[in-house]
Amino acid sequence: MLFNSYPFIVLFLPATLLGFFLLAKGAHRLAAAWLAAASIFFYGWWNPAYVLLLLASIGLNYVFGVRLARLHAAGRDEHAGRLLAMAVVANLLLLCYYKYAGFFLTNLGILAGTPLDLAVIALPLGISFFTFTQIAFLVDARRGKAKEYSLIHYCLFVTYFPHLIAGPILHHGEMMPQFGNNSTYRVKWRNLAVGLTLFLIGLYKKTVLADGIAEFVGPTFNAAAAGSAPTLLDAWCAALAYTFQIYFDFSGYSDMAIGLSRLFGIVLPLNFDSPYKATSIVDFWRRWHITLSRFLRDYLYFSLGGNRKGTARRYLNLFLTMLLGGFWHGAGWTFICWGALHGIYLMFNHGWGSLCRALRFEPKSLPGWTAFARLITFIAVVVAWVFFRAANVDAALVMLKGMAGMNGLLSPECLLTYWSAFGNWLIDQGADFPESNCFDGDAIKFTWIWVLIVVCWTFPNTQEILATYRPALVSPGYRNIMPGQSALNWMWNPTLGWLTVIAGLGIYAVLSISEFSEFIYFRF
Amino acid sequence: MSPKRYTLALLALFLPMLTVIPAINWVVDPFWYFRNIEVRGFNLVKPRFRSYERLVKSALVSKLHSEAVILGSSFAEVGLPVTHAGFTSGGRLKSYNLSLPRAQGPEIYCYAQFSLAQPSLKRLVLGGFSMEATPCTKYQNLGEVDYIKLLLSKNALGATLETLRRQESKQLFTADGMWSYQRYSESFRNDGDIMDNFATGFIGQLCQSPQRNREFDYGLIDRSKPPTDASTAGLRNIIRLALQKNIQLILIDFPKHVLHYEQDLECGRMEAYWSRLWRIASIVEEEAGPDSRQVELWNFYGYRDLNAERIHAGIAMPERLWQDGGHFNPEVGKVAFDAIFGSDRTFGRKVTTRDFDHILAEGENERRAFLIKNSWVQQELDELRQTAYRQKRDRLVQP
Numbered sequence: 008m009l010f011n012s013y014p015f016i017v018l019f020l021p022a023t024l025l026g027f028f029l030l031a032k033g034a035h036r037l038a039a040a041w042l043a044a045a046s047i048f049f050y051g052w053w054n055p056a057y058v059l060l061l062l063a064s065i066g067l068n069y070v071f072g073v074r075l076a077r078l079h080a081a082g083r084d085e086h087a088g089r090l091l092a093m094a095v096v097a098n099l100l101l102l103c104y105y106k107y108a109g110f111f112l113t114n115l116g117i118l119a120g121t122p123l124d125l126a127v128i129a130l131p132l133g134i135s136f137f138t139f140t141q142i143a144f145l146v147d148a149r150r151g152k153a154k155e156y157s158l159i160h161y162c163l164f165v166t167y168f169p170h171l172i173a174g175p176i177l178h179h180g181e182m183m184p185q186f187g188n189n190s191t192y193r194v195k196w197r198n199l200a201v202g203l204t205l206f207l208i209g210l211y212k213k214t215v216l217a218d219g220i221a222e223f224v225g226p227t228f229n230a231a232a233a234g235s236a237p238t239l240l241d242a243w244c245a246a247l248a249y250t251f252q253i254y255f256d257f258s259g260y261s262d263m264a265i266g267l268s269r270l271f272g273i274v275l276p277l278n279f280d281s282p283y284k285a286t287s288i289v290d291f292w293r294r295w296h297i298t299l300s301r302f303l304r305d306y307l308y309f310s311l312g313g314n315r316k317g318t319a320r321r322y323l324n325l326f327l328t329m330l331l332g333g334f335w336h337g338a339g340w341t342f343i344c345w346g347a348l349h350g351i352y353l354m355f356n357h358g359w360g361s362l363c364r365a366l367r368f369e370p371k372s373l374p375g376w377t378a379f380a381r382l383i384t385f386i387a388v389v390v391a392w393v394f395f396r397a398a399n400v401d402a403a404l405v406m407l408k409g410m411a412g413m414n415g416l417l418s419p420e421c422l423l424t425y426w427s428a429f430g431n432w433l434i435d436q437g438a439d440f441p442e443s444n445c446f447d448g449d450a451i452k453f454t455w456i457w458v459l460i461v462v463c464w465t466f467p468n469t470q471e472i473l474a475t476y477r478p479a480l481v482s483p484g485y486r487n488i489m490p491g492q493s494a495l496n497w498m499w500n501p502t503l504g505w506l507t508v509i510a511g512l513g514i515y516a517v518l519s520i521s522e523f524s525e526f527i528y529f530r531f
Numbered sequence: 532m533s534p535k536r537y538t539l540a541l542l543a544l545f546l547p548m549l550t551v552i553p554a555i556n557w558v559v560d561p562f563w564y565f566r567n568i569e570v571r572g573f574n575l576v577k578p579r580f581r582s583y584e585r586l587v588k589s590a591l592v593s594k595l596h597s598e599a600v601i602l603g604s605s606f607a608e609v610g611l612p613v614t615h616a617g618f619t620s621g622g623r624l625k626s627y628n629l630s631l632p633r634a635q636g637p638e639i640y641c642y643a644q645f646s647l648a649q650p651s652l653k654r655l656v657l658g659g660f661s662m663e664a665t666p667c668t669k670y671q672n673l674g675e676v677d678y679i680k681l682l683l684s685k686n687a688l689g690a691t692l693e694t695l696r697r698q699e700s701k702q703l704f705t706a707d708g709m710w711s712y713q714r715y716s717e718s719f720r721n722d723g724d725i726m727d728n729f730a731t732g733f734i735g736q737l738c739q740s741p742q743r744n745r746e747f748d749y750g751l752i753d754r755s756k757p758p759t760d761a762s763t764a765g766l767r768n769i770i771r772l773a774l775q776k777n778i779q780l781i782l783i784d785f786p787k788h789v790l791h792y793e794q795d796l797e798c799g800r801m802e803a804y805w806s807r808l809w810r811i812a813s814i815v816e817e818e819a820g821p822d823s824r825q826v827e828l829w830n831f832y833g834y835r836d837l838n839a840e841r842i843h844a845g846i847a848m849p850e851r852l853w854q855d856g857g858h859f860n861p862e863v864g865k866v867a868f869d870a871i872f873g874s875d876r877t878f879g880r881k882v883t884t885r886d887f888d889h890i891l892a893e894g895e896n897e898r899r900a901f902l903i904k905n906s907w908v909q910q911e912l913d914e915l916r917q918t919a920y921r922q923k924r925d926r927l928v929q930p
Binding site: 013017196197199200201203204207501502503505506509510513514515517518519520 | 532533534535536537538540541542544545548549552679683684685688
């Protein structure tokens, strides 16, 4: 079931919400069990067969977790370490079987010169998310950080439908206290107002903005995959369109998840904080898919040694963390390239920081530096997205060649009629104007891109707009969003004006749910 | 405003939306699917039907239990009269024109399979088909309609508002699926405009070096036995389905304007045209027998007044028989249907391999006689080519 579908909005959500608060009047555990059962139903709607897999994964990890906590309490750390290793390996094996077995076998076959194809295995929805969530739980249990072990609450923690399919990746420690808190089970109009507002803004981002610009992405990327070479303008338009598609898709999903959860009185962690406003790649990863980068930092980068083993090892750890982060997104070379590219970006970023410190150079003090840094970061991110979206590495390289102007500097030929003397001057300088279709219908594409650039760079994000109501949990080390921080001081309050705006956006968004449209992150 | 009032007001705005908008869309019915309320000046004219006809036409064939269906590209949608007395067996058969603009062979093949699977179908007129079998994975949902799209989508609401607003405009579709295309467009004021319109459709007919006064080469017609491989599997499948279900299948080779026939001849394409016709006739006979009345192939090659309307005739667009070289109006289609479903054989012939040589010879004689009497054909052909070349050139540099 998708958040942006009528069955979800009209049937599932009202029934679950109503059932939850009605049962909560009797017994909180019953309400929590109801929510967990509804979440399992939500998951099973897609493929009932995989409900068993999900439940088996929850059952095993719960047993492992309880055992790890007991071992930790008894001071048997060595035994706990072995058990943790076994449990993590079991989780990763499950993930590898469903997600990576085909990839490894195919590539092994290529190396061996013999096709080694596995029968196609349907990837269970959200497997990457519920596996990572539970690995974090196991590590926390081993460290003695996980405190509560109610089976119903644990089951709800993993299956909780607002986050089950595409995150945010939750920490046991930030959710279990909320499930155990009596006030969670009382109807609070403030939560309903904030939750509905967040959900409708997210729905608008998804169905209007992300799905709206999506139509400009496919043709060029598909053509590149089929072997045709996009020109400079086509390639950049498609890359930018995808940059905004994935942004509004994922940001919309995150808003919807946080809003849905808030309806039930549960606050989820912040997952998105205007990433295209980042002024460096390090900053970007503090703003994009925050719960994943937090997971990678806490459970992978730190486990590899972090920055404790010297500069060279630190850079290697950074690179490996991002490489594996890329691979987490999908079993394909394009995702590996994307991760590797971000790993290299991070190495450069940290290297540049070290150099500046060594030279006592403060680039931020230079006029226009912030805008320049934001632009450079944005371009780096756009280039990396090309790998993320392309059907294969070859197609990505074809797109990048197009973006570099290697398939014709300017396109199409009809620009000459716009630029007349200037166009002729460019030709004299050696510029190429290949014959191709003119801008039939392209004006709308350019308008979309410009509007969305303005939205991403100048508008406050949803968390900033609702900052007064603390819509999301902020982890230590990430930006603490406070009211009045953004340049445009749009602060949501339950007023008639905001009601009109949100209702307008919401109605338009609901009416735009006419196509079956999945969230991009459902595939990971 | 308290959070409680805000939440309740927000819900109060949404709940009616889920009922009022579908109700409005159902009543106005911009896609002509529900057909419960039709009031002149309110919703009778459906200006947005064209944009969504692929969404509803196949579902309408199912819903209306159509018994006689026309299927093809826009040529069939514009020109084949769905209410023709012969086609509907004197009005006894419920008929519908399922043709779609820009439909190509693969799409028509899938729609034909869908049509032949309808329990109500008794007669199918099929034009614009190809012989290959192509996968229909894209067309798996034919006959189904997405009620969400029809009732609760932004597009449906937009179409409803436009329908209410544009009731004064000309009705371009009929309830039974026919389209008037450009016939009532106000942009055709004189013969020059008509020439431009002919030329637009003629760009695809241009060839490198047309040979004036080229003679038809009978020896180049391929009369070999058609293969039984994938290249003919689609047509064979359609014929077999029709035979199995006892449905009358009329395969139509659409009439063309004489200027197009002349261009095809001068470009050396007529031999391929007749070879294809021979192959189709052979397949029909192989699958349905030599004298089948259930599956027939009809051809409308000819040089008659009916398909030799001059561009410079000084006739206004609505009164013309041809909108361009391929789109004929229902007046032409009526005469074609008179031949197929009646006894008036002034235009068109049933094609069999046995009569093939006779049809060819008769057609060639007719052509020669016509051209002797009508020297305007070559003049208009030259002008048409020049105009088409000019349009092609302009298209490359126009923003």
